[in-house]
Amino acid sequence: MDQVIGIDLGGTAIKLARFTAEGELLAQLERPTPQPAVPGAVTMALCEAVAELDPGRQAASVGVGLPGPMDAQARVARVCINLPGWEEVPLAEWLEPRLQRRVTLANDGNCAVVGEAWRGAAKGFEDVVLLTLGTGVGGGVLINGALFTGHNGAAAEPGLIGVDPAGPPCNSGNRGSLEQYASITALRRLCDREPRELSEAADAGQSEAIQTWDQYGRQLGVGVSSLVYLFTPQLVLLGGGLAGAAHHFLPAVRREVERRVQAVSREGLRIEACALGNGAGRLGAAKLALQRLGGMMTHD
Structure with a gap:
């Protein structure tokens, strides 16, 4: 074997x-x-x-x-x-x-998008954008069922797209990259609590925690909107360490994408948490x- x-x-x-x-x-x-x-x-x-x-x-x-x-x-x-x-x-x-x-x-x-396509939430989909939300924000893209890696193998880095020219500096050299608004560090800027603790607080109905996740989802949704315009995928998947709390921020992400992306570019689009977790x-x-x-x- x-x-x-x-x-x-x-x-x-x-x-x-x-x-x-x-x-x-x-x-x-x-x-x-x-x-x-x-x-x-x-x-x-x-x-x-x-x-x-x-x-x-x-x-x-x-x-x-x-x-x-x-x-x-x-x-x-x-x-x-x-x-x-x-x-x-x-x-x-x-x-x-x-x-x-x-x-x-x-x-x-x-790796994450290939794994999800093999035995996870992207199985059966041809055009997929995945974001990993953790220490940094990484990601991967499938186009026509094939991994998009760019002309020298360095693509895709969806977490490093700019969302705010005056935003916090990023280790990549960019400023205000999506990573600065969607990573664990970004979540701590909104509320200095551990993600797991913040998720449990929101589960318990604490309004401050619920509002923090909503704000986080809106920030993430801005970046996802740009990626949807670029790739017009069938599916956007959110994975990484923060994906366990996706039920708290997915509604805000979806609302933001609906607000920012014209209907023809998001026709039939699904935005979901990864099925395979970490x-x-x-x-x-x-x-x-x-x-x-x-x-x-x-x-x-």
Whole structure:
């Protein structure tokens, strides 16, 4: 039975899982991301975690999702703006001799949309925009059922579009990017409480918490409106760490899109939370590894 490992590398956690070639979950593991999350420390943490996840070396290939763009060959992490020291890191080259498995890299948002299309909320849809709402705001785009990666592999970065020219500075060099209005940091600017606590407060009917989520949804809706004009998708999916509270902010997002986007550009549009939660990234990374590297064990 062919097996594959999918890894979702985030600013706070590394999520790993081992799957069959059909996407059935066999084993999973979560480890804290080393702090500071410099490339060398993360590389060693990934190697240790893979050894723990797959001690019998049953998986032949590994897909790693990272928060930033890869090179066109999916071997080098060009930049991860919210991880220190991540510029032109040849992570696949570093990992392969240590893991003794073939490795491919992908943007974490791209992984998430591939995972949702394979076994989640985007199954059966051809044109999809997905946003991951977490430490940063990433995302991925499917056009005609295929992953949109741009001419050099660096697309899409929907979290880095500008929504306010005078807004807070972003690690990307932009100012007032969607990330500055839709990330966990952005939510804390509105109300300095943990997202989980804020969600529980809104569940309990606290008006301040409800208003905070509504304001957050309106800010997110401004960015989603621009993305809808650009891609006219059938489906916009919202994932990442904040998606667990989507029931609090989805109505505001939908209202904002309805207010800002002309009817012909949002005809039949659905805006939903991801079905796979935080599991979409590692599943999509595994799927991309299967597509690019195949499932068979290789010996060089």
